Amino acid sequence: MALQSGIVAGPVPPFRLHNRVLPTLFAAGVAAVLTTGFVSVAPNRLLSGRPIGLFAAADRRLGAAICVIAAVLLLTSFAPPARALQRAAALLAGLLCLLVLAASGEAAAAIAAGAPTLARVSLGAGFWILLGTTALALIDALQRAGAGAAERCAVIAALGVAIAAMAHAGLFDALSLAREYRTRHDLFAAALLRHVVLVAAAVGPAVLIGFPLGVAAVRRPRVQEPLFAVLNLLQTIPSIALFGLLIVPLSALANRVPAVAALGIGGIGPAPAIIALILYALLPIVRNSVAGLAGVDPAVSDAARGMGMTGQQLFWHVELPLALPLLFAGLRIVTVQAVGLAVVAALIGAGGLGSFVFEGLGQYAADLVLLGALPAILLALAADFLLQMLAALAARRLI
Amino acid sequence: MIEIDRVSKAYDGKPVVDELSLTVPEGAFCVLLGPSGCGKSTTLRMINRLVTFDSGMIRVGGEDVRRVPPEALRRRIGYAIQSIGLFPHWPVEDNIATVPRLLNWPRGRVRDRVSELLELLRLDPATYRSKYPHQLSGGEQQRVGVARALAADPELLLMDEPFAAVDPVTRAALQGEIVRIQQATKKTIVFVTHDIEEALILATDIAILERGRLAQWGTPLDLLEHPASAFVAEFVGGEASGLKLLSLRTVADRLHPSEVAEGEPLPSDASLRDALAAMAARHTDRLPVVDRAGRPLGAIALADLVR
Secondary structure (H helix, E strand, O other), X not given: OOOEEOOOOOOOOOEEOOOOHXXXXXXXXXXXXXXXXXXXXXXXXXXXXXXXXXXXXXXHHHXXXXXXXXXXXXXXXXXXXOHHHHHHHHHHHHHHHHHHHHHHHHHHHHHHHOOOOOOEXXXXXXXXXXXXXXXXXXXXXXXXXXXXXXXXXXXXXHHHHHHHHHHHOOOOOOEHHHHHHHHOHHHHHHHHHHHHHHHHHHHHHHHHHHHHHHHHHHHOHHHHHHHHHHHHHHHHOOHHHHHHHHHHHHHHHHHHOHHHHHOOOOOOOHHHHHHHHHHHHHHHHHHXXXXXXXXXXXXXXXXXXXXXXXXXXXXXXXXXXXXXXXXHHHHHHHHHHHHHHHHHHHHHOOOOOHHHHHHHHHHOOHHHHHHHHHHHHHHHHHHHHHHHHHHHHHHHOOO | OEEEEEEEEEEOOEEEEEEEEEEEOOOOEEEEEXXXXXXXXXXXXXXXXXXXXXXXXXXXXXXXXXXXXXXXXXXOEEEEEOOOOOOOOOOHXXXXXXXXXXXXXXXXXXXXXXHHHHHHOOOOHHHHOXXXXXXXXXXXXXXXXXXXXXXXXXXXXXXXXXXXXXXXXXXXXXXXXXXXXXXXXOOEEEEEEOOHHHHHHHOOEEEEEEOOEEEEEEOHHHHHHOOOOHHHHHHOOHHHHHHHHXXXXXXXXXXXXXXXXXXXXXXXXXXXXXXXXXXXXXXXXXXXXXXXXXXXXXXXXXXXXXX
8 A cells, every 4th residue: 555645845746655664653752752751850769750851851962863863764764665775774773772872861960960869860651662662663674674683683782882882981870770780789790690590590401301301292192292281281380379389398308308408409599490490491392392393394204214314313413403493492482481480580589680670679669670670671682682593593504 | 136925014903015925126117006005105115124014024135124224224225205305404415415424435435426416317416416405396306306315326226106296297207217217227126106107108017006915917018918807907097008008019019011101101119109199190091110210111000000
C-alpha cells in the first residue's frame, strides 16, 4: 500500500512513506517528551519525585539537537530506501541514543547544582521511552541496511565505548543511579561476578546433564514421555517456591554429613540456587538436543552407515554437527533465563545482582532496584547476542 | 560375486524375504525388480548387513558377510540410495571422499580420486568440488551420490532406486551414465527398482521378486519371451510387453539379406521398435537396412516384426 503524503505545501513533489516504523517511534517519542517527565527530582532517595520535562530539565542546545536529529531521522523514512540511506539513519539513531543519555546526565548535574545535597535526580518515564524508541530505530535501521554480524558487533562496541567514555568523564555522576553505585561500588563488582558465576555454574552442568539425556531420549523413544513429563513438571514450579523447597533437604543433608557442610553447601546460599537453576535449564536443553538430533535426515544417517561409518563416527561427524544450531538455540534460551532467575536467587542468600534489587525493594529505593536490574538486563542481552552470533557461525558452516 | 543362499527375514513374524536364493555373477548388472513390499530393498540391505537376516547365508566374493565386521564390509561395497543422503554440512569433495578417508587414504590420493570421479560423472572438478549439496540440482546431487559410492573403487555397488526421484530427462541421462560406467569398469552392480522400463534398459540379469520369493531370474529377453508365471507376465507388462520385446531386439535379428527396398535406410543396430516407428511414420511396410558404414545389408518388412 502506498501512502501518498505531501509534507510541504506548494509545488514540491509529494514524497512517499517508505518506512512506517520510524514515524510510529517518532510519535511515541514526541508523546513521551510532551506528557511525561524526563527526570524526576526528590528531596531525598526514599521519597518519590516530581517529574520535570526534557526542555525544562536539560540544556537548551541538547534539547534542540535531539529535536533536529529526530526530525532528520523521520525524514529518511520518506526517501526511497537505499543501503547508504539506512546506514545514515543508523548513524543518526545511534547519535540520538547518546544524546538522550548525555541530556539525562547534564540535566541531573544542572538540577543537583541548585538543590540540597540530599536531593536525588532519577531517570523519568520520558527518558526510558526516548531511549527505547531510539534503540528500536537503531535496530530497525540496521535491519533495513542488511547489516551483518560483524557490523552489528561494531555498532554495539562503538556505542559501548562512547557510553563508557561519557561515564568516565563523570557525565552521569549527578544521577541518583550513579550515586547509589558510588555508595556500593565495592560490592557491585563482587555482586556482578557472583551473578555470572551463578549462571555459569548452572548452565555448564545443565548442558553436561541435559545433552546426554537428550541423546538417550533420541536413542530410546520410550524414555521420552516420562522424561519430558518430569522436566515439564519442574518448569511449572514457581522459582521462589523451588528455591524454598530446596532449603529443607539441603540443610538436612548439611546437618547429617559434615563433609557436605564443609564444602559450603547448605539450605541457603549458592548451592540451592545453582541446583534450582540447573533444574530449570534442563527442559530447554533436553528438548533442543532431542529436536536437533531427531531432525537429522534419516537418509543421511542411512547413507553414513551404508558407507561404513561406525556409530561413533556417525555421531561426531554427522549427527552432532547437524544438530549444533538447535543446541546453540537451547543454550541461548537457558542462559538468558538463568540470568533472570538468578536475580530471584538472592532471596535465599545466593548473592548476585538480585541482592541490590531486594535491598532496594526493602528500602523502597527505586534507583537501588535499578542498580541490580539494569546490569542483569544488559547481561542477558549480551549473552543472547553472543550466543546468537555463535549459532549463526555454526549454521553458516552447515547450510 | 554374490551368493544368496536360502536367506529369510521376518519382521514381527511376517516373512519379508522367504528362502531366497540368488547368485549374481561377477561383472553382472543385476536388477532386483518387483512391486513395493516384495522384499527387494530388504534383500539389498542384507548384502551389506544394514539389515540382519534370520537364516541362510550370504557370501560376497566367496566370504560369509557375517564373518567380516560390518563397517569393514560396507567400506568395500559402494552404496547409493534414492534420497541420496549427501552430508549437507560438507562440500562435494568431502562427501565423495567419505569412504577413502574412513580407509585412511593419503591426502593426495584422495584429492586425485575426487577429481577423477567428478570427471567420470561429467561434473567439472574446479566448479563442483567446493560446492555444498544445497547448491546442486537434483540430478547433480545424484551424480555426486554415485561418485561417492564409487569413491574407494569397490568391487560391488549396491543401488536402491537411485534415480526414482529425478525428472525423466535427468533420469535417462543418469541411466546412460551408469551403463557406461558399468561397461567401462566391469563392476558388479545390484540395482533395486520397481520400474520395468528402467530394468530393461540397465540389466544384464533381472530377478523378479514376489512376496519375498524369487519369481523369476533371467535376462531381460527371457522374462519377456518366457515369463515363468502369470505374475511375471503381468508385471513385465501383459500385452504391452510386446512393445518392450521389440525394443530389446535389433533389426539385424530379423532382416532379409540381399533383398532390397526403397526409402531412407535403417541402421542394423536399430531396435525393432525403432523400425516399427519408422514404418508407421513413413507409411510403408518395407525399409532397407544398412550397416554402420552405410553398406546395404538387406531389407525388413512389417510382417518380420511380429514373426
